[in-house]
Amino acid sequence: MSVTKIEIRPGAYYDSVVLMHLQRALTDLEGVEDAGVVMATPANCELLADGDLYPEMAESAKSDDLLIVVKAENETSAAGALAQVDALISARRSTSSSTGFRPRSLESAVKNLPSARWLLVSVPGRYAADLTRKGLSENLNVFLYSDNVSLEDEIALKKEASKKGLLVMGPDCGTAIINRVGLGFANRVRKGSIGLVGASGTGLQAVTSAIHELGGGISHAIGTGGRDLKKEVGGATAIQGLEALAADDQTDLIVLVSKPPSPDVAAKLLSTAQTCGKPVVVNFIGYPAPAARLGNVYFAVNLHEAARISVDQTGSQPLLSAFNRESPGYLRGLFSGGTLAVEAVLALQNILFPLYSNVPISQNQIMANPMQSEQHTIVDLGEDVFTQGRLHPMMDNDLRIRRMRQEADDPDTGTIWLDVVLGEGAHSNPASELAPVIQEIRAKTRIECIVLIIGTSDDPQDIDAQAEAFRAAGAVVFFNLQETVEHIAARHILQTAPSKQRGLIEDLNLPFSAVNAGLESFYDSLIGQGASAIHMEWRPPAGGNEKLAGILAKLKG
């Protein structure tokens, strides 16, 4: 019968590579059937239990204790294995690949590698923010691989970095490619003119790999960490990255990849993209694309398509957007067609923010009162609430005319957008009633009136005559929603030119040179790629004993 024995080392710090190798070494010992070496977090304990490696006596271990479990054929083998733990750990240490001088402080590391412009941090999460802060004070950009860093720390670190013109990629940033050199996990790809910004590690890897396989090349791939596009962080790193690549001579086209961002951050990013002066390919994974293309911004359906479009478009002429001089005011879409209203919300939700509607796509778009527009608004006047005992607005223009006048009286209204659906069943001459109201509004305000006509040249209303009547009244006329949205997007792009991130661009294009703190394999990888690097012999304060560390900190203070 198997015998299971455990050892608990309270508050001990070992790096994850050491733990992995210890577990393997224990499992390989004569007479040992299985072994587990983990920090005793609830999740790790559950994993041990699933593998029948969690005896009752292990329950006293706490989350920051190291738990060593050995299951062996007999008592002697189990005890013998545990007795070898320290020897096995030391054996691993001595075979480590990075030899030579190992500075124990960041100051010393920087003194020994004065060319260093980057710091790679892969120490445990609870120590990572402190080390990043030190990196920033040494004027280093930081690649922050560690996870389990608090949101507050992330926000503070990125604010400080941005002030200094430095980049913090992460926390939980798995990948980046800076001037040919892959950081963390990164595929080997040829140098080229496609720059990437990604709030998703394997997303960036999948796209850069596919670009390479399709014959394209990468200038830089900037990771941001998965939380960067959350409302609280506001896309700080993504926007810095976009602006840097926009100003970078090595980059002709930019790819932006992320898991779904918060709506206000998405709007900010797309505004930055629209005004960056280069083609941008966007894949917000799992987010409905507003269109296949809006001006210089392409929307890919998935990662592979993002790669294909970028390779196809590299070298194409960028479409420069004009900057507006005055505020375009709010958009008020007064729709008769429900689905057209939904499609308008969908296409505009990342461009006009905040956007409200009575046919919202997300909860934060719900109008408090469909009778009253607020900020940018798309209202479907064919909704049930408007049509009780009343004809549908495709037949009866009265309700819409009253609402047009109401919007025109609002000094914040900049654009009124109507859909006009022709065909059987619809009003026989909508322009005869709507165009005079447009003329009246144009005569006394600076409001732009947009009319989207849906119909065919065979429809009974004469589509050309309708369009002409609307144009004569001063309206801008379109025949599909996509063109209408492009027109609106062009009017509403951000009014400030992006900052140019000059210092950052220089850092990106210097020969890559970094201090590495944490996983040695990242140092080995940098050296293997021909970059300059120094590995710092990082140890947690008081050897990871948090109680003792607290006392030390107090003594220092």
Add this chain to the structure above:
Amino acid sequence: MSVTKIEIRPGAYYDSVVLMHLQRALTDLEGVEDAGVVMATPANCELLADGDLYPEMAESAKSDDLLIVVKAENETSAAGALAQVDALISARRSTSSSTGFRPRSLESAVKNLPSARWLLVSVPGRYAADLTRKGLSENLNVFLYSDNVSLEDEIALKKEASKKGLLVMGPDCGTAIINRVGLGFANRVRKGSIGLVGASGTGLQAVTSAIHELGGGISHAIGTGGRDLKKEVGGATAIQGLEALAADDQTDLIVLVSKPPSPDVAAKLLSTAQTCGKPVVVNFIGYPAPAARLGNVYFAVNLHEAARISVDQTGSQPLLSAFNRESPGYLRGLFSGGTLAVEAVLALQNILFPLYSNVPISQNQIMANPMQSEQHTIVDLGEDVFTQGRLHPMMDNDLRIRRMRQEADDPDTGTIWLDVVLGEGAHSNPASELAPVIQEIRAKTRIECIVLIIGTSDDPQDIDAQAEAFRAAGAVVFFNLQETVEHIAARHILQTAPSKQRGLIEDLNLPFSAVNAGLESFYDSLIGQGASAIHMEWRPPAGGNEKLAGILAKLKG
């Protein structure tokens, strides 16, 4: 100073066209400044108030009362206008366009137009379900334009229709085109081989118009009403429509358009689409597309693209899907890459239902316990909960190997899907550890093992050798997610052949003939299009007086 006077007609029924014309006629009278004629619902009263047409004395009017408000220059004009109400209503009635015999009951209408296969219902919502039920009992398909019909009535009516092989389009169905004839609101389009099913009125209009303008033509366009794709209704009409068009010789390609469906209904619809033997173009508006194409199913980003793809693909050879004989079991995706896991969820959520994940896209996909798969599962093993004090699964395969064995022990597992991300920083030879486990699983189970490799031919691991090692162990190997998903989708399509809706197809292709109840303009439109139609002189029981109607019903009962 203006004078406002009102009249309240309790519980009176007038059709909306009559009300619209009365309001206009009142406004046109000498001395009248504005007028409102509405059923006194809260929304309508608020609209009146916004237009300064809601005096205090109107507050006693109830939702089913008719409220007539006149604002005039003086007392005399206001009183004079109200005195003319009945005369104005009668005048309107006599200019009505449909003359000749007007049956007062559906039985009599059908006797007078025995060719009728359809009933158009546009009476007020609270009477519409009853009339639809009568239509079904007369073996008529129903185009149900009315809104404000209860969900319970919709479910019951569709269940009954389906039993009889009849179609109920609606409630709140704005448009349809049956064998060249537009019902409700519909654009004039040429006859052709593109069939459409749409849970969105103007969505169908926009797509059919664009198809026509791009040179294509329409066989039939079947509306379903906006609620058809909700969980409760289950896509009853949409699935009937898809099956009918699939079996219809006039239709070569099918377009499916709707606002976002409920996830289980989306899965059902896509299964039906995948097995229908014809190309299907899908645009779930505002729903992220799983891919540009999955076998015979194309995903359009927006309505206009749906039209373009359909015209491009018409006449192309349909891709017939094979039917499986045995159940493929559950998919268990064990991912090291977070974004790849999210993309897998995104692409599969409409194909495998229900699908669970620790990186869910919607709330109903959340795994109760990331350590335990349930049904179809995609788990990201690189999530924080798995990596505390442990190397990332791209470096350390131990956690994934244990989980593979756990899945293999589950008799419900049909497929295990691994991603293997190569490149800098990653494990130097993942196949050396993972392939033997695949071999072991293949030797003792019928589980399919799929490996998605992300990397480039320049990566240090030798991508070809990795692939070969996985293949030798019995795995199916892919290099991008899209192909992997296509492979999985082909294994998991519905195992029953769709029913053929024979009777319905005959009805669709007969010369169009219908009874119209409600809006006369719909009758005029049918006649104008050369269809056979009869207008039924529908009146609500007891002239719309609900109290009296209740007494009458009791007397009958």
